Amino acid sequence: MLICVVVSKFDFNKFGLILSKYSYKVKTNDILAGIIIAVESNYALVDLGLEKVCFLPFDEISISTISDPSDLLKLNYIGEFLILDMNNNSNRIIVSIKGVQSIYLWNRLRQIDFANLTIYAKFERNLIKGKLINFNGLFFFVLNIHIPKYYQRVNNKNLFIPFKFLEIKDSFHIGHVSSKLAIFNKINKNLVIGPIYLGTVISIKYFGVFVNILGINCLLHISEILKKNIQTENLSSLYKRGDQINLKIISKDIERGRISVALSS
Known part of the structure; x- marks a missing residue:
C-alpha cells in the first residue's frame, strides 16, 4: 500500500x-x-x-x-x-x-597508490573459495589462501584486519586483496638477512619444512637440509610439528610475501 x-x-x-x-x-x-x-x-x-x-x-x-x-x-x-x-x-x-x-568511493580510492597501500577492513561474508571484505562500503575479494588460518576461524564481523592489494580491475570495480601479505609487510622489517632466529616447525612437505619466525611462515627447502650431509629425504623422520630449530634468512620476496631460510651453522 x-x-x-x-x-x-x-x-x-x-x-x-x-x-x-x-x-x-x-x-x-x-x-x-x-x-x-x-x-x-x-x-x-x-x-x-x-x-x-x-x-x-x-x-x-x-x-x-x-x-x-x-x-x-x-x-x-x-x-x-x-x-x-x-x-x-x-x-x-x-x-x-x-x-x-560506490562509483564515487572507487574513483576516490583509485587516486591512491595501491602498490604501497595497506587497508584495514572487516569480513562481510563467506564465499566458496574466500571471503568478501568491507572497506568503507567498498567490497573486495580475498582468497582463503591469503587469509591467516587464525582469521579464517574467527567469525567476528567487527574485527578489522590489514590487507594489501594484489590486483585491481577498474572496468569491473573488482579488487583482490591479501591479509597474509599485509601482515608480512608489517613484520618483515624485523627479519633481516644475517642474524640467527629460532623458528618453530608448523608443517612438513615433500619439498621442505615450513617454520614460523616472529609470526611469519618461512620455507626451509629440502635442498638446504640436504646440504648438511643428511642422507635421507624423509623429512618427517627429521622433524615434527612444534620442533624449534635455529635458522638464518637467505632471501626475501617482498612482492609475494615469501621468506626462505637455511639451517644455521
Whole structure:
C-alpha cells in the first residue's frame, strides 16, 4: 500500500525533453539527477524526467547498513541515481543510490597508490573459495589462501584486519586483496638477512619444512637440509610439528610475501 505521494516541485520533464532533443538514449549505468516522489513498503518511486517512473529498492539506498529506510528516504529528496536495469518486459526502470556512492568511493580510492597501500577492513561474508571484505562500503575479494588460518576461524564481523592489494580491475570495480601479505609487510622489517632466529616447525612437505619466525611462515627447502650431509629425504623422520630449530634468512620476496631460510651453522 502506498504510504504517501507528492508531486515533484521541479519540472524534471524538461530534462527529458532535453534528452529527446539531442537524441540521447538513456541506458544502464547512466547516472541521472532525480527526485523521490513516493515511498512504498519496500521501495521508493523516483522521477528522473523520463517517460516512466523509476523504482528504487530499499537495498539500493546506501552502501552502509541502515535499520530504517525512512531515515534516508524523504519525499522531495533530490540526488543522483544510477540506472541498474531497464527491463522492457516488466516495463520497469530500477535505479540505485548505493551504486552512485560506490562509483564515487572507487574513483576516490583509485587516486591512491595501491602498490604501497595497506587497508584495514572487516569480513562481510563467506564465499566458496574466500571471503568478501568491507572497506568503507567498498567490497573486495580475498582468497582463503591469503587469509591467516587464525582469521579464517574467527567469525567476528567487527574485527578489522590489514590487507594489501594484489590486483585491481577498474572496468569491473573488482579488487583482490591479501591479509597474509599485509601482515608480512608489517613484520618483515624485523627479519633481516644475517642474524640467527629460532623458528618453530608448523608443517612438513615433500619439498621442505615450513617454520614460523616472529609470526611469519618461512620455507626451509629440502635442498638446504640436504646440504648438511643428511642422507635421507624423509623429512618427517627429521622433524615434527612444534620442533624449534635455529635458522638464518637467505632471501626475501617482498612482492609475494615469501621468506626462505637455511639451517644455521
